[in-house]
Amino acid sequence: MRSKFTALAAALSLVLVAMPGAAQAQSWQCAPFARMFSGLQLFGAAASWWSQAVGRYAQGPVPKPGSVLVFKALSSMRSGHVATVTKIMSERMIKVTHANWSIIDGHRGQIERDVTVVDSSPNNDWSQVRVWYAPIQKVGSKAFPVYGFIYEGKSAMAKVAEAARDAVTDVKDAATAVKDAAATGMKGVAAKVADAS
Numbered sequence: 001m002r003s004k005f006t007a008l009a010a011a012l013s014l015v016l017v018a019m020p021g022a023a024q025a026q027s028w029q030c031a032p033f034a035r036m037f038s039g040l041q042l043f044g045a046a047a048s049w050w051s052q053a054v055g056r057y058a059q060g061p062v063p064k065p066g067s068v069l070v071f072k073a074l075s076s077m078r079s080g081h082v083a084t085v086t087k088i089m090s091e092r093m094i095k096v097t098h099a100n101w102s103i104i105d106g107h108r109g110q111i112e113r114d115v116t117v118v119d120s121s122p123n124n125d126w127s128q129v130r131v132w133y134a135p136i137q138k139v140g141s142k143a144f145p146v147y148g149f150i151y152e153g154k155s156a157m158a159k160v161a162e163a164a165r166d167a168v169t170d171v172k173d174a175a176t177a178v179k180d181a182a183a184t185g186m187k188g189v190a191a192k193v194a195d196a197s
Helices: 002-018 020-025 030-038 046-053 153-196
Strands: 068-071 081-090 093-099 111-119 128-133 144-150
Touching: 030 046, 030 081, 030 093, 046 068, 046 081, 046 144, 081 111
Parallel strands: none
Antiparallel strands: 068 081, 068 144, 081 093, 093 111, 111 128, 128 144
8 A cells, every 4th residue: 555655646746747837836855856756765965875875776977867966065065966867968968857956936946857967077987067057047167076876766767657657547447437337327317217207
């Protein structure tokens, strides 16, 4: 029962992400959003995800769709940041979906979909990146140090998608059962009306 509830909650969250107005009405922190979006079961400050992932998830310096990019903590970003890779554009450019990066309409906590992240490391090793920043409508000039990428997010996303499909199938089955019951009930009512006349 709990897994069905979790799947339904995840499916609803994914629907909210797909509906900009609904998703933007809520204020998100990056870590809970990345956990929901990627399926990785890591908690706490974003920067701590890197050490938490050791022995639980594969990690590395190469971006892959579904992986989570982990930013190091800085004085200006004390908890670090996490973002889920959605597309590989080139060896040095990716797209991510993340929350609570840009100030949008005067507010933090917004979700940004498929925004550009560029490898700005001197050795082309993804050890520092520059990120799209909505207020200036381009990739920012500041380079942020990162730990790397946590993998398995894609398979976790596939599991969430499968659970969501199962939940949708359950809802469709229930709707069909209600429709069949209503049709049967209507035939019974029609028969009673015919018998009465």
